[in-house]
Amino acid sequence: MGVPGAFDLTDDAAVLDVPYDxxxxxxTDAMVSGVHFLPHDNPADLAWKLLAVNMSDLAAKxxxxxxxxxxxxxxxxxxxxWVEAFAKGLGEAQRQFRINLLGGDSVSTSGPLSxxxxxxxxxxxxxxxxxxxxxxxxxxxxxxxxxxxxxGLRLVQGALTQPIPEGDRAYLLSRLHRPLPRLDLVASLRxxxxxxxxxxxxxxxxxxxxAVTSKVRLQVDTQxxxxxxxxxxxxxxxxxxxxxxxxxxxxxxxxxxxPADKAEDIAAAGINAxxxxxxxxxVVEGEPGLDLLGLEGAETDxxxxxxxxx
Amino acid sequence: MGVPGAFDLTDDAAVLDVPYDxxxxxxTDAMVSGVHFLPHDNPADLAWKLLAVNMSDLAAKxxxxxxxxxxxxxxxxxxxxWVEAFAKGLGEAQRQFRINLLGGDSVSTSGPLSxxxxxxxxxxxxxxxxxxxxxxxxxxxxxxxxxxxxxGLRLVQGALTQPIPEGDRAYLLSRLHRPLPRLDLVASLRxxxxxxxxxxxxxxxxxxxxAVTSKVRLQVDTQxxxxxxxxxxxxxxxxxxxxxxxxxxxxxxxxxxxPADKAEDIAAAGINAxxxxxxxxxVVEGEPGLDLLGLEGAETDxxxxxxxxx
Numbered sequence: 001m002g003v004p005g006a007f008d009l010t011d012d013a014a015v016l017d018v019p020y021d022x023x024x025x026x027x028t029d030a031m032v033s034g035v036h037f038l039p040h041d042n043p044a045d046l047a048w049k050l051l052a053v054n055m056s057d058l059a060a061k062x063x064x065x066x067x068x069x070x071x072x073x074x075x076x077x078x079x080x081x082w083v084e085a086f087a088k089g090l091g092e093a094q095r096q097f098r099i100n101l102l103g104g105d106s107v108s109t110s111g112p113l114s115x116x117x118x119x120x121x122x123x124x125x126x127x128x129x130x131x132x133x134x135x136x137x138x139x140x141x142x143x144x145x146x147x148x149x150x151x152g153l154r155l156v157q158g159a160l161t162q163p164i165p166e167g168d169r170a171y172l173l174s175r176l177h178r179p180l181p182r183l184d185l186v187a188s189l190r191x192x193x194x195x196x197x198x199x200x201x202x203x204x205x206x207x208x209x210x211a212v213t214s215k216v217r218l219q220v221d222t223q224x225x226x227x228x229x230x231x232x233x234x235x236x237x238x239x240x241x242x243x244x245x246x247x248x249x250x251x252x253x254x255x256x257x258x259p260a261d262k263a264e265d266i267a268a269a270g271i272n273a274x275x276x277x278x279x280x281x282x283v284v285e286g287e288p289g290l291d292l293l294g295l296e297g298a299e300t301d302x303x304x305x306x307x308x309x310x
Numbered sequence: 311m312g313v314p315g316a317f318d319l320t321d322d323a324a325v326l327d328v329p330y331d332x333x334x335x336x337x338t339d340a341m342v343s344g345v346h347f348l349p350h351d352n353p354a355d356l357a358w359k360l361l362a363v364n365m366s367d368l369a370a371k372x373x374x375x376x377x378x379x380x381x382x383x384x385x386x387x388x389x390x391x392w393v394e395a396f397a398k399g400l401g402e403a404q405r406q407f408r409i410n411l412l413g414g415d416s417v418s419t420s421g422p423l424s425x426x427x428x429x430x431x432x433x434x435x436x437x438x439x440x441x442x443x444x445x446x447x448x449x450x451x452x453x454x455x456x457x458x459x460x461x462g463l464r465l466v467q468g469a470l471t472q473p474i475p476e477g478d479r480a481y482l483l484s485r486l487h488r489p490l491p492r493l494d495l496v497a498s499l500r501x502x503x504x505x506x507x508x509x510x511x512x513x514x515x516x517x518x519x520x521a522v523t524s525k526v527r528l529q530v531d532t533q534x535x536x537x538x539x540x541x542x543x544x545x546x547x548x549x550x551x552x553x554x555x556x557x558x559x560x561x562x563x564x565x566x567x568x569p570a571d572k573a574e575d576i577a578a579a580g581i582n583a584x585x586x587x588x589x590x591x592x593v594v595e596g597e598p599g600l601d602l603l604g605l606e607g608a609e610t611d612x613x614x615x616x617x618x619x620x
Contacts, residue, residue, distance in 0.1 A: 005333075007440065010523055012367045012507055013337035013431075015438045018328035023315075027323035028379045028428065030415045057322045069338045071381075071426050105340045111421010116381050118338065118428040121323075128325040130317065197322055213320050 003067045003100040014102035016067060018122065025063035025121040025128055029053050033112035038156070043082050044089025045177040046115070051093040053200065054119035056181035056252040060198035062129040062190040063121030065097055065183065070104040071116040078113060097183065124190070133195035134214035134257035140281035141266060143182050143253045145228040146203050150248020151241065152176030162237050168230035175228075179252035185277075188269035189256060196256035202247045207255060208290055214257075217286035222246060223294035226278040246292075257283055313377045313410040324412035326377060328432065335373035335431040335438055339363050343422035348466070353392050354399025355487040356425070361403040363510065364429035366491035366562040370508035372439040372500040373431030375407055375493065380414040381426040388423060407493065434500070443505035444524035444567035450591035451576060453492050453563045455538040456513050460558020461551065462486030472547050478540035485538075489562035495587075498579035499566060506566035512557045517565060518600055524567075527596035532556060533604035536588040549606075556602075567593055 005015040018024050031050055033039050051068065058065055070090075074083075094100060099119070134140075152172035154160050164172075181198075189196060195214050199206045203225065211218045227235065227245065235241050258266055263279055270277030284291070315325040328334050341360055343349050361378065368375055380400075384393075404410060409429070444450075462482035464470050474482075491508075499506060505524050509516045513535065521528045537545065537555065545551050568576055573589055580587030594601070 007442070011371075011441050013335045013371045013373070013438070015371075015433065016334040016336065018334055020330035024326040024328055024334065024430075025323045026326065026377075026379060026412055026430070028381055028414045030381045030383065030417045030426070032383060032417050032419045032421075034420055035418055061321075061323045061325075063323070067336075069336060069428055071338055071340045073340065073342060073383075073424055075421075102336055104338045105426070107340045107342050107424070108345055109342050109421055109424060110344055111342075111385075111419055111424075114383055114417075114419060114421075114424065116340070116415070116426050118379055120334075120336070123325065128323070131321050132317070 003102050006102040009103055016102065021125055022122040023125055023128065025058060025061055025123050026118065027054055027057040028116065028118045029057065030114060030116040032114040042177070043086040044092065047086045047089030048093045048178050050115050050117055051090065051097060051099070052179045052181050053252060054117045055097045055099070055183060056179065056198040058119055058121035059181045059183045059186050060196045060254045061123065062127060062186055062193065063123040064186060065099040066120045066122050067100050067102040068117050068119045069102055072106050073109040073114045075109055075111065075113055097181065127190050129189055129193045129196040131195055131197050131210050131213035134210060134216045134283050135194055136216060136283050136285055137260060138194055138257040138283040139260040139263055139279050140218055140220065140255070140257050140283065141277050141279050142226065142255045143185060143275050143277055145226045145231065146199070146251055146253060147231050147245025147248055148172055148175035148228050149179065149250035150244050151231055151234060153250065154244060160234070164234065168233060171228065171230045176250060179250065181252055182254045182275055184273040185254065185270065185275050188266070188273065189254065192258040192262050192266050193256040194258055196254055199251040199253045199255055200249055202249045204247050204290065204292070210255060211290055212288045215288050216283045217289055217291065218281055219284050219291045219293060220281040221293050224278065224280045226276060313412050316412040319413055326412065326430070331435055332432040333435050333438065335368060335371055335433050336428065337364055337367040338426065338428045339367065340424060340426040342424040352487070353396040354402065357396045357399030358403045358488050360425050360427055361400065361407060361409070362489045362491050363562060364427045365407045365409065365493060366489065366508040368429055368431035369491045369493045369496050370506045370564045371433065372437060372496055372503065373433040374496060375409040376430045376432050377410050377412040378427050378429045379412055382416050383419040383424045385419055385421065385423055407491065437500050439499055439503045439506040441505055441507050441520050441523035444520060444526045444593050445504055446526060446593050446595055447570060448504055448567040448593040449570040449573055449589050450528055450530065450565070450567050450593065451587050451589050452536065452565045453495060453585050453587055455536045455541065456561055456563060457541050457555025457558055458482055458485035458538050459489065459560035460554050461541055461544060463560065464554060470544070474544065478543060481538070481540045486560060489560065491562055492564045492585055494583040495564065495580065495585050498576065498583065499564065502568040502572050502576050503566040504568055506564055509561040509563045509565055510559055512559045514557050514600065514602070520565060521600055522598045525598050526593045527599055527601065528591055529594050529601045529603060530591040531603050534588065534590045536586060
């Protein structure tokens with residue numbers, strides 16, 4: 001499952017070609033048991049998520065996946081069965097994201113299981129989309145639906161006590177455990193995006209990151225934030241969950257700004273890629289930060305929100 | 311301390327140029343407290359060693375350092391003072407190895423401190439030196455001196471009870487804590503080397519790796535293995551330490567094969583780079599593996615040796 005220059009992982013390093021008209025994009029994400037996932041989580045799901053969160057960073061930057069390195073720090077309690085299931089999940093995710101392993105390291109630890117991926121991607125020269133770059137007058141978009149993973153986490157934690165249809169339950173758990181990085185939108189993002197990032201810490205926190213780095217103010221219509229059917233059905237019964245949806249993490253959707261007059265082209269590109277793209281606000285003059293419009297009651301202090309690890 | 315394309319670490323990814331006539335070399339090494347180092351080890355030394363062991367892999371592959379990503383998993387017991395000392399050591403190592411940080415991740419852990427670096431280097435196209443490539447008739451060389459780090463570790467562990475001059479003590483500890491990757495020999499290695507690796511697991515174990523991957527037999531004159539003055543003085547008193555020297559790890563010297571008729575050029579290149587290069591054997595016909603010549607008494611079972619983590 002290695003790239004050609006990985007020499008079946010029998011050397012001290014791998015060697016890779018970067019085409020002359022491309023640049024290398026590098027991102028790293030680590031996951032620690034008890035912090036980013038639970039010790040009894042399914043190993044195949046973990047493998048998927050580990051690769052997916054790194055691919056999501058590449059996607060949001062406009063980069064195509066190239067290869068990745070993996071470091072596993074395994075406690076002695078991890079058995080062969082776990083390792084086999086993990087490797088199988090990794091293979092499945094590799095095929096899905098069209099990326100191969102180039103090497104890494106495997107160490108033992110007296111502490112919790114931890115997993116680190118450094119992902120390499122390719123982007124045409126000077127075309128990486130940064131957090132910086134949003135311009136006054138741009139429109140603000142997000143892909144997919146927001147808050148499903150946070151609701152899935154509440155479900156796992158037993159914090160949702162109302163009856164939930166089996167299909168909604170499966171959907172929310174899938175959104176938590178098997179995020180789908182928006183790789184199919186990468187080419188269009190590079191065409192239209194002026195600034196972008198993936199939503200990992202939560203919509204409010206990540207939009208704030210984009211606003212601060214771009215030194216602009218974002219006016220966000222919170223009523224326009226796209227919700228899945230499963231999320232909507234939950235919110236009808238417990239309106240307070242809207243707070244979870246707007247601040248919860250782990251969505252791995254992409255938030256981006258683009259010229260407002262390109263909104264129709266962007267909608268068409270989304271349809272073409274099979275990815276819903278929703279306009280949720282605009283870039284305005286003012287202090288770097290967010291205006292959250294359409295909040296109700298106790299939600300109005302949401303501006304400080306963001307996702308905290310468990 | 312970041313590279314230009316790291317955007318002061320304010321984005322989700324870094325972007326890097328790879329010149330059109332170069333390839334990217336990627337290597338990853340992780341270090342876990344209690345496995346690869348001791349919890350009370352000096353943080354500046356740790357930072358140095360973390361970068362050095364990764365630079366050593368690049369050097370042995372004939373690659374020039376480009377940039378690195380860092381993941382720190384820190385337990386809550388780690389205070390600001392530790393982090394400051396670690397960052398200072400990292401800065402010092404970066405200047406020494408002429409490499410810059412391109413990003414990474416920082417996570418908390420309930421377990422031991424662990425540190426992961428993915429290092430990127432550049433090599434002219436198709437010139438990475440592999441473990442594979444040694445040819446019958448080649449000579450076998452090592453840089454520097456062998457076994458100092460293993461003796462330094464014995465010193466730290468209190469396993470050396472004989473009187474040791476203060477200068478020797480400082481030298482051995484420096485070899486353990488502040489290894490010097492042989493970056494200054496990289497250009498010559500690319501010219502002469504047919505196969506190479508760095509000595510991290512121990513001379514015997516790593517030469518075996520090279521022999522097996524190259525599918526050749528290495529005849530090693532163990533009496534020719536270069537020892538430092540400090541090591542020689544210790545071995546005069548305790549000859550049994552020769553076993554430690556030949557099998558101990560953490561030297562981060564380079565072992566390589568090269569055409570035997572280039573021995574003089576290689577010696578000159580070493581002198582030019584200020585790095586001692588010693589011929590210690592040759593590549594011969596036979597089953598992939600090692601012939602260790604010049605062993606005495608109980609040393610003759612050394613063939614199975616290799617470094618075990620503490």
